[in-house]
Amino acid sequence: MTLTEAKEYVLYEASREKRITLRNLIIVIILLIVAICLVVKYLLPLLSQQASEAPSYVKWLLPIALLISVSYPLIKVWKILKRKEQIEEAFSLIGQGEECRIINEADDYLTVIPFGKRSRLNLDPIAYLNIVVKNKTYVLPMHYRSGSAELKRVITGADEGAYKEVMHELYHKDESFGIENPKISTQETIILKPISEFRTYAKDTFGTMLTSMEKGRNTNKNMFVVQVIIAFAFIAVMIFLGITGRLSFSNGQSVLYFVLGFVIITFLYSFGMSRYAKKKLEGTEDYTQLKKNIFGKLVHYISPDFQYIENGHIGIGDLLSSYLFRQERYNVTGGDQIVGWYNGIPFQSCNLTVTFRPTIRGEKEPDDVAFYGNYFVARSPKTFEHPIIIHPVKSFFGTINDNEIRTYLNQGGERIRLEDPEFQKLFEVYCDDQITARYVLTPAFMERLKKLNERYKGQVYIAINSDNIVIATNRGNILSKANYSPAAMLFQKINLAFVEDVYEELIEQLQMIDTLELNRK
Structure with missing residues (x-):
C-alpha cells in the first residue's frame, strides 16, 4: 500500500460514514417532527402548567440543557461532514514529510437503535484511527476490524519495501530462498551483546534523556x-x-x-x-515519547538493519496462515513490530492482541481475548507439507488464570504420541501426518522446546508449517506496557533498569532462532 492508496482507502470509508450519517440524520429529523407535533397536540397544556409552577432557575437551566444535548450530535455530524477536508489536510502534511503519531484506534457503530435500557441494535460498524500531525489531531475512518496494520505502517513512514521483502520470505514460498542473496550475504554476523555491555551504552546514550x-x-x-x-x-x-x-x-x-x-x-x-x-x-522530555526516542535506537543497537515499527503488527491473514488458531473473524491489534534478518534468517516480532466477539453476547460483556502477548515468526529452514501445532499442557488452575486462548486454538489433525515422556507432559502435538511430526520433533529439537517453555513459564504456543515457524507467548511483556497514553505510563517508572529489561526481552526473542537452530539446514 502506498500513501496515495492509503488516502483513497480512508476517503472511501469517510464517504461511507458521511452517507450513513446523513441518512440517519434525515430519519431522526422526521421522527422529531412527528414527536413535536404529538407533544403540541396532546401535551402542550399540561407542560405549560408544569412550567408555570416550576422554580425560576429551572426555566433558564432547562433550555440550556436542551441546547447542550442537541449541540453534541450536531457538532458530531458537522465533524463528519468536514472529515474529507481533514483527511486531505492530514495526508498532505504526511506527504510533505511531517511526523505522524498514532494515538489510538477504536471500533464504533454509525447506527444504534435502543430497545429499552439494556438492549440496543448496533448497525453499520466502523473503526477510527486517531493520529496527530503537527500538534493537530485527525480522525481517520477505517473498515471495521479489517486490520489497520498496513495503513499504520504507511502513514508513520515505515520502510515498506524492506518490510515486504522480509514478510515475503516469511509467508510465501520462494525458489530463490537459500540461494545467494546480496542482502543476506553482505550482512555481518549479529552477535547479541551481554546486558553489561548494553548497560554502558544505554547510560552514555540515554541517561540524561x-x-x-x-x-x-x-x-x-x-x-x-x-x-x-x-x-x-x-x-x-x-x-x-x-x-x-x-x-x-x-x-x-x-x-x-x-x-x-x-x-x-x-x-x-x-x-x-x-x-x-x-x-x-x-x-523536560515528553515521557510519552519513550518508544520513539529510545526503543528505535535500542533495536538499531542490536542491528542497524532491523526495522522497528512502533504501531506495526501482522494482519489477520498472516495470523490465520499459521494454523495456530481456528478460523474466525478476529479483531487483531498490536504494535512494537521488529522485522529484519538475523544471521540469514528473516523474522518478525510484534506484540499482538487477538479478540473475538461471539454472536450471542451481552452488550456490556467484553470480547473474548483469544491471545495477548508476543508473536514471533521466523523462516523455517525446511519445507513441510503438513502443519504441526504444539500447545502447552495446562493444569486446572493454569487454565483458570489464562485468557480464552484454549477456546480458539486449532486442534485439527491427529494427536501425536511421542517417546519422550517429559515432553509429553509439557506439550500436546497435533499433525495430519505421523511421519512428518516425528521427522521434525527429533530428541534434540524437543529438548530445545522444553527449554523455551521453561523460559516463558509454560505459555509457549508453536506452529510449524510450510513456510515458517511461529512462537507465540501468551503473556504481556515490558514493551506492551509502554505506549503513547499518558495514563498507561503515568505509574511506570522510567530509568535505565526499565530500558535494560526491554533489551533483555528483545535478545531473548532473537535467541529463539539460535535455541531452535533455525539457521542450520
Whole structure:
C-alpha cells in the first residue's frame, strides 16, 4: 500500500460514514417532527402548567440543557461532514514529510437503535484511527476490524519495501530462498551483546534523556494525584452541605451561587495548575515519547538493519496462515513490530492482541481475548507439507488464570504420541501426518522446546508449517506496557533498569532462532 492508496482507502470509508450519517440524520429529523407535533397536540397544556409552577432557575437551566444535548450530535455530524477536508489536510502534511503519531484506534457503530435500557441494535460498524500531525489531531475512518496494520505502517513512514521483502520470505514460498542473496550475504554476523555491555551504552546514550523523562512523568503523576484528591474533597463537601441542609436545590438563589462558585473555582484551579505545570515541566522530555526516542535506537543497537515499527503488527491473514488458531473473524491489534534478518534468517516480532466477539453476547460483556502477548515468526529452514501445532499442557488452575486462548486454538489433525515422556507432559502435538511430526520433533529439537517453555513459564504456543515457524507467548511483556497514553505510563517508572529489561526481552526473542537452530539446514 502506498500513501496515495492509503488516502483513497480512508476517503472511501469517510464517504461511507458521511452517507450513513446523513441518512440517519434525515430519519431522526422526521421522527422529531412527528414527536413535536404529538407533544403540541396532546401535551402542550399540561407542560405549560408544569412550567408555570416550576422554580425560576429551572426555566433558564432547562433550555440550556436542551441546547447542550442537541449541540453534541450536531457538532458530531458537522465533524463528519468536514472529515474529507481533514483527511486531505492530514495526508498532505504526511506527504510533505511531517511526523505522524498514532494515538489510538477504536471500533464504533454509525447506527444504534435502543430497545429499552439494556438492549440496543448496533448497525453499520466502523473503526477510527486517531493520529496527530503537527500538534493537530485527525480522525481517520477505517473498515471495521479489517486490520489497520498496513495503513499504520504507511502513514508513520515505515520502510515498506524492506518490510515486504522480509514478510515475503516469511509467508510465501520462494525458489530463490537459500540461494545467494546480496542482502543476506553482505550482512555481518549479529552477535547479541551481554546486558553489561548494553548497560554502558544505554547510560552514555540515554541517561540524561531518561532522567528528564522521569522528572516529567513524576510531575504529571503528582498533579494527577492532587486532582483526584480535590475531586473527592469536592464530592465530600457537596454531600456534607446537602445532608446539613446548607445547600438546597429547591432554592434558586442557592443553586445560582453554587453554579457560579463551581465555575470560578474550576477556572482558578485550571489556571493555577497550568502555570504550575508549565514551570515544573519546562525543559523536560515528553515521557510519552519513550518508544520513539529510545526503543528505535535500542533495536538499531542490536542491528542497524532491523526495522522497528512502533504501531506495526501482522494482519489477520498472516495470523490465520499459521494454523495456530481456528478460523474466525478476529479483531487483531498490536504494535512494537521488529522485522529484519538475523544471521540469514528473516523474522518478525510484534506484540499482538487477538479478540473475538461471539454472536450471542451481552452488550456490556467484553470480547473474548483469544491471545495477548508476543508473536514471533521466523523462516523455517525446511519445507513441510503438513502443519504441526504444539500447545502447552495446562493444569486446572493454569487454565483458570489464562485468557480464552484454549477456546480458539486449532486442534485439527491427529494427536501425536511421542517417546519422550517429559515432553509429553509439557506439550500436546497435533499433525495430519505421523511421519512428518516425528521427522521434525527429533530428541534434540524437543529438548530445545522444553527449554523455551521453561523460559516463558509454560505459555509457549508453536506452529510449524510450510513456510515458517511461529512462537507465540501468551503473556504481556515490558514493551506492551509502554505506549503513547499518558495514563498507561503515568505509574511506570522510567530509568535505565526499565530500558535494560526491554533489551533483555528483545535478545531473548532473537535467541529463539539460535535455541531452535533455525539457521542450520
